[in-house]
Amino acid sequence: LKAILVTMASREEITVCEDEVRSRYSHLEKMTDLVAVWEVALSDGVHKIEFEHGTTSGKRVVYVDGKEEIRKEWMFKLVGKETFPVGVSKTKATINIDAVSGFAYEYTLEINGKSLKKYMENRSKTTNTWVLSLGGTDYRVVLEKDTMDVWCNGRKMETAGEFVEDGTETHFSVDDHSCCIKAVSSGKRKEGIIHTLIVDDREIPEAVE
Numbered sequence: 001l002k003a004i005l006v007t008m009a010s011r012e013e014i015t016v017c018e019d020e021v022r023s024r025y026s027h028l029e030k031m032t033d034l035v036a037v038w039e040v041a042l043s044d045g046v047h048k049i050e051f052e053h054g055t056t057s058g059k060r061v062v063y064v065d066g067k068e069e070i071r072k073e074w075m076f077k078l079v080g081k082e083t084f085p086v087g088v089s090k091t092k093a094t095i096n097i098d099a100v101s102g103f104a105y106e107y108t109l110e111i112n113g114k115s116l117k118k119y120m121e122n123r124s125k126t127t128n129t130w131v132l133s134l135g136g137t138d139y140r141v142v143l144e145k146d147t148m149d150v151w152c153n154g155r156k157m158e159t160a161g162e163f164v165e166d167g168t169e170t171h172f173s174v175d176d177h178s179c180c181i182k183a184v185s186s187g188k189r190k191e192g193i194i195h196t197l198i199v200d201d202r203e204i205p206e207a208v209e
Contacts, residue, residue, distance in 0.1 A: 036107040044154040
């Protein structure tokens with residue numbers, strides 16, 4: 001079977017095989033089904049969450065870092081929610097699908113039961129993040145202040161903590177580079193403890209995510 005495609009610009013007729021039309025159409029359909037993309041910064045890295053929602057078939061597909069986590073081809077109910085794990089710590093994520101009006105839908109992401117915005121605001125208070133380059137390799141170091149756990153590029157680091165005259169020091173190494181997170185009291189109640197990352201005797205500025 002043959003199908004005729006007419007290009008609007010040149011009015012030329014191009015003859016293509018039906019299966020090629022079908023493959024082009026299915027690719028287009030897939031692209032239009034992508035309704036939301038989020039980036040979530042966790043201790044083990046920044047994760048990309050993509051959601052496809054077919055508003056005619058009710059299809060729901062969730063990708064985390066390009067890997068398919070959930071696929072439901074036919075759903076009679078177009079609204080609802082999908083819950084799935086993200087990252088090494090299996091952090092609970094939920095996508096809420098709500099009807100706004102007519103055939104319009106709103107998609108919101110929750111992390112550990114909080115809206116993404118609320119979760120990130122809370123996370124900025126409980127973690128410190130530094131981004132640095134060593135020997136041509138980029139590293140993302142995260143300190144979880146409540147547990148004093150240190151993560152680097154998705155891996156939980158082995159650390160050694162010690163008390164010093166003005167606070168504490170948490171020592172670890174990254175590819176033979178000596179690293180230390182210093183915790184010193186700011187002397188101000190609102191600011192609390194100030195954490196500083198020192199790598200090879202060089203202070204690394206904190207990153208804002």
